[in-house]
Amino acid sequence: MNNSELEETLKFYFPNIKEESLNTIVKHSSYLKSTKGTTLIPEGKRHHYIYLIVKGSVKSYYLKKSKEVCVWFSLENEIIGTTSTIQGNASKETIELLEDSELIKLNIEKINKLTQTDFSISNLLNNLWEKHAIFLEERLYQLQFMNSYERYEALIKDTPEILQRVSLTDIASFLGVSRETLSRIRAKK
Amino acid sequence: MNNSELEETLKFYFPNIKEESLNTIVKHSSYLKSTKGTTLIPEGKRHHYIYLIVKGSVKSYYLKKSKEVCVWFSLENEIIGTTSTIQGNASKETIELLEDSELIKLNIEKINKLTQTDFSISNLLNNLWEKHAIFLEERLYQLQFMNSYERYEALIKDTPEILQRVSLTDIASFLGVSRETLSRIRAKK
DNA sequence: GATCTCATTTGACAAATGTCACAAAACTAT
DNA sequence: ATAGTTTTGTGACATTTGTCAAATGAGATC
Numbered sequence: 001m002n003n004s005e006l007e008e009t010l011k012f013y014f015p016n017i018k019e020e021s022l023n024t025i026v027k028h029s030s031y032l033k034s035t036k037g038t039t040l041i042p043e044g045k046r047h048h049y050i051y052l053i054v055k056g057s058v059k060s061y062y063l064k065k066s067k068e069v070c071v072w073f074s075l076e077n078e079i080i081g082t083t084s085t086i087q088g089n090a091s092k093e094t095i096e097l098l099e100d101s102e103l104i105k106l107n108i109e110k111i112n113k114l115t116q117t118d119f120s121i122s123n124l125l126n127n128l129w130e131k132h133a134i135f136l137e138e139r140l141y142q143l144q145f146m147n148s149y150e151r152y153e154a155l156i157k158d159t160p161e162i163l164q165r166v167s168l169t170d171i172a173s174f175l176g177v178s179r180e181t182l183s184r185i186r187a188k189k
Numbered sequence: 190m191n192n193s194e195l196e197e198t199l200k201f202y203f204p205n206i207k208e209e210s211l212n213t214i215v216k217h218s219s220y221l222k223s224t225k226g227t228t229l230i231p232e233g234k235r236h237h238y239i240y241l242i243v244k245g246s247v248k249s250y251y252l253k254k255s256k257e258v259c260v261w262f263s264l265e266n267e268i269i270g271t272t273s274t275i276q277g278n279a280s281k282e283t284i285e286l287l288e289d290s291e292l293i294k295l296n297i298e299k300i301n302k303l304t305q306t307d308f309s310i311s312n313l314l315n316n317l318w319e320k321h322a323i324f325l326e327e328r329l330y331q332l333q334f335m336n337s338y339e340r341y342e343a344l345i346k347d348t349p350e351i352l353q354r355v356s357l358t359d360i361a362s363f364l365g366v367s368r369e370t371l372s373r374i375r376a377k378k
Numbered sequence: 379g380a381t382c383t384c385a386t387t388t389g390a391c392a393a394a395t396g397t398c399a400c401a402a403a404a405c406t407a408t
Numbered sequence: 409a410t411a412g413t414t415t416t417g418t419g420a421c422a423t424t425t426g427t428c429a430a431a432t433g434a435g436a437t438c
Contacts, residue, residue, distance in 0.1 A: 062330070062334065064334055069333065069334065071329070071333075083319070083322055083323055083326055086319075087319065115308075115311075115312065115315070115379095116308060117314070119304075119305060119306075119311065121310065122304075122308065122311040122312065122315065123304065123305070125315055126304065126311065126314055126315055126318065129204075129315060129318030129319060129321075129322060130272070130275075130276065130318060131320075132322050133272055133318055133321050133322050133325060134272055136322060136326060136329060137323035137325060139329060140260070140325060140328060140329055140332070141251070141260075143329070143332045143365070144258065144260075144332065144365050145251065145253055145258065145332065147424085148372075148424090148425080151287075164214055165386070168385075168386065169385070169386085176332070176333050177425075177426090178426055178427080179385090179386075179387090180386090180387080180388085180425085180426075180427080180428095181424085181425055181426075182386095183386060183387050183388080184387085184388085184404095184425090185410070186386095187387075187388085241435095336394085337394085337395080338437090352397080356415070357415075357416065358415075358416085366395075366396090367395070367396055368415090368416075368417090369395085369396075369397080369398095369416095369417080369418085370394085370395055370396075370415050371416095372416065372418080373395090373417085373418085375417090376417075376418085
């Protein structure tokens with residue numbers, strides 16, 4: 001992927017960005033192709049990048065009694081990273097590729113700096129945070145107000161393809177139930 | 190509360206704000222004193238304000254089978270509002286005073302506008318979103334990884350005074366358990 | 379195609395939590 | 409202080425979900 005392709009792709013993710021800001025961002029971006037299972041951001045390490053998923057899928061997880069528990073999944077066209085990364089702290093979660101994927105890697109520190117001098121960037125970051133907060137609120141709502149069956153229904157209604165692309169073990173932990181319980185939810189249906 | 194007191198209080202909440210932005214915000218703020226049980230933001234209505242809690246406490250809740258289920262509590266020195274409000278949509282939750290309270294009411298639309306022209310405001314909003322996202326992530330983590338006993342422990346460790354100021358019924362729904370279960374958790378201790 | 383490995387399903391049982399009914403305690407107003 | 413109201417606690421039982429063990433299924437490798 002050359003610079004002008006990179007630019008095109010970035011425009012897709014950041015439609016209202018100023019030409020000048022785009023150039024600055026391109027300077028601090030790179031294209032990345034990697035295989036299933038690759039760790040993008042390891043737990044406990046400082047990490048300076050956020051990623052745009054061009055192709056593939058990614059999960060974020062914590063370890064609980066040496067078992068992975070998923071916090072989120074992301075597919076194409078999403079922007080991913082961890083809150084700690086953006087704040088400059090060590091990541092609490094591990095971010096890992098679920099499939100062979102293509103990504104664009106952005107230096108978050110450079111972007112954070114642009115925030116001080118470029119309104120289109122600071123608004124862009126504001127929008128990212130807003131979207132992230134809305135995602136978290138929706139998820140919290142589901143965990144607090146829906147039973148496991150309803151949460152499963154909501155997930156496959158929202159992202160039907162998740163079933164083809166993510167293991168039921170990961171989906172179960174994301175929904176907050178054991179593998180076996182998810183299996184029974186699906187059998188009852 | 191006169192304008193210069195208002196200004197002082199706002200400075201406490203927004204320590205790095207530019208003098209000029211502060212003046213603009215003061216113009217679109219007002220002081221508010223109201224009694225326990227008052228609805229600050231009703232569910233289903235568009236609302237144009239966020240609030241700073243000078244004194245008192247506030248809860249946010251949804252209705253589930255005509256029972257209130259708490260989403261969050263806030264005490265003094267916190268900034269509150271709903272995501273929908275900030276985005277200009279109807280609020281999904283009801284925000285209500287838990288005690289007689291004193292608040293400062295800020296027009297969020299004016300503040301959102303300042304975001305386009307004033308970096309100290311856009312950074313301020315960015316910080317608010319960040320803090321909110323971190324709060325939500327922590328809460329999500331607790332719901333997904335801790336059992337009800339651990340969540341109760343975490344709450345009273347984080348905010349011990351909550352027990353004196355919020356009913357156990359509200360606390361139970363916030364923790365995602367029934368009143369009776371919370372009662373038993375407390376008895377076992 | 380046979381074998382191996384890993385993911386998923388199923389059964390049996392235990393543990394946690396919800397629900398309903400009622401008792402005890404704390405708080406209000408007179 | 410008393411009566412009434414609201415909040416909190418407790419017991420009995422039903423339901424949901426977790427855990428462990430084993431069986432089945434699907435995909436990869438040779």
